[in-house]
């Protein structure tokens with residue numbers, strides 16, 4: 001018998017006690033596992049370019065496992081998602097962001113190139129492993145360059161855990177992932193954005209519903225003035241995604257927008273929608289005729305199929321907030337047993353005028369937290385004002401926040417902060433405010449911005465307010481919509497207001513039942529007030545979800561408690577100074 005290397009043999013009684021404890025622990029852990037049967041869901045994905053006709057015109061898209069949009073992930077709250085992602089793009093890197101998933105304890109799986117990880121090189125595999133802790137309607141998308149615009153996206157639906165119930169009833173579920181589509185490829189688009197003279201991407205050619213649109217033809221041809229032809233709809237990649245329903249049932253329609261640019265309005269002929277969820281959080285049920293959805297947002301609505309069952313009905317998605325040059329995206333609510341090809345005889349449902357901002361504001365103000373939702377703390381520890389302006393830098397057109405246009409570093413923030421690498425990014429903390437005499441109603445007096453990659457270092461477990469302040473763009477009388485998305489957290493949307501935020505607006509803030517969201521819009525010439533708690537150690541992007549705007553610098557980086565994070569997987573560190581560090585050891 002081999003003697004123990006040190007100490008004496010344990011006594012019989014202590015062995016028995018340990019054995020008892022171990023058995024008990026084993027028993028308890030088995031019990032916990034069986035009652036909370038959370039599951040790991042494994043996926044193997046290959047991301048690559050492929051020919052595809054999203055709107056009946058052949059183009060190049062980024063697909064996953066040969067599919068566009070990418071596969072839908074269905075999970076239950078508490079599950080662990082494991083995606084082994086292999087980059088088959090051949091000549092460019094890739095990452096995937098899991099939009100709305102907070103990544104508690106796994107900040108390196110947030111899928112943001114230069115922020116949470118190094119882009120995955122061609123032929124390399126990166127494993128995203130993270131928990132979906134909360135039921136809701138989510139999606140995923142590329143977060144490198146403009147790969148989201150190229151079609152790198154899909155749905156991520158998290159159902160309630162086994163044994164749990166949703167706070168509302170429904171008989172069936174329908175999905176609508178919304179996007180916008182350009183015939184010009186993303187390389188031409190992004191070169192245009194960073195050229196002198198500036199070349200804007202323009203409005204999309206088509207709006208897509210579940211990756212399907214119809215260019216140069218119309219499903220509703222018989223309602224237009226005869227100039228557009230009927231679309232060829234059978235068995236093509238652009239065949240509309242029909243919503244099949246039975247009469248007299250209630251359906252949960254999960255809607256998410258991953259548009260690159262467009263703000264959208266959704267309406268269903270003859271059917272009201274009852275909004276019950278926004279960005280993965282329950283809201284006070286509210287009935288609406290049409291619904292605004294900005295890029296980065298998701299909603300669930302309930303619809304009741306109580307209309308004439310002999311008919312089918314239009315589902316229509318149209319552009320708001322920008323002068324539309326894109327026809328509405330259409331599909332059909334198909335009552336069984338009608339044929340899906342039986343087109344509705346009623347005209348398209350009425351969408352509000354693209355610039356009816358009062359309509360949009362009224363909708364935004366109707367979205368309130370469901371009863372029993374967590375309330376915001378009464379006061380912030382720190383308030384950050386972020387002025388959104390369109391600027392110039394050396395003749396290039398940019399977007400800037402407090403006059404700083406974001407440029408991402410070669411080494412992802414998360415790694416350089418965790419390992420305290422010197423000079424890995426801009427050490428200057430960006431400003432918490434902008435000059436008090438700045439006139440938000442006029443183009444910038446001095447349009448020159450600076451470039452920066454500094455970080456807002458936030459105290460861990462503190463309450464942060466962000467006042468997003470919109471302003472006039474470079475052209476007079478133009479102020480645009482920007483939907484802002486926060487990674488790693490939800491925030492309370494305390495309110496929307498007009499003009500420049502001032503002290504008197506303080507009392508307008510809703511501290512009673514503000515919705516908890518991850519994306520919130522700023523209206524032209526307005527402000528939006530947000531509050532969140534820095535409870536998630538990591539480095540997190542906060543940015544305009546309009547992809548070309550982010551590409552032009554419209555974002556900031558927040559970081560909190562990075563010293564508390566666990567070991568970052570090596571595969572996330574293979575670039576910049578973290579790559580050197582893994583070869584040579586950290587800086588002294």
Ligand SMILES: O=C1O[C@H]([C@@H](O)CO)C(O)=C1O
Nearest residue numbers: 200390473474480548549552
């Ligand atoms: O960033 C943008 O640039 C154009 C325009 O401002 C200049 O062409 C536009 O509409 C944007 O949203």
